[in-house]
Amino acid sequence: MGLAFLAFGAGTVNLFMLLKANTDLVFEHGLQALGDGAAQQLVELLVTAYLSMAAYLVFKSCEQRLVHWLADDE
Numbered sequence: 001m002g003l004a005f006l007a008f009g010a011g012t013v014n015l016f017m018l019l020k021a022n023t024d025l026v027f028e029h030g031l032q033a034l035g036d037g038a039a040q041q042l043v044e045l046l047v048t049a050y051l052s053m054a055a056y057l058v059f060k061s062c063e064q065r066l067v068h069w070l071a072d073d074e
Helices: 003-010 015-029 032-071
Strands: none
Touching: 003 015, 003 032, 015 032
């Protein structure tokens, strides 16, 4: 649970700011920016976003299991 939380936190630090900066660069400079590496960076940012989402889902699953275990009356 702790590792999933840390992975989620590390993956989302400045993620939205970087995505916005990348898309702004592409819209401003077009194909030149894509050819200079903006396309690769955009793909890497999207992969990071999906990995962060997966880490969040693992964390929430562990949290739910822990809450049910703690609240179990049996």
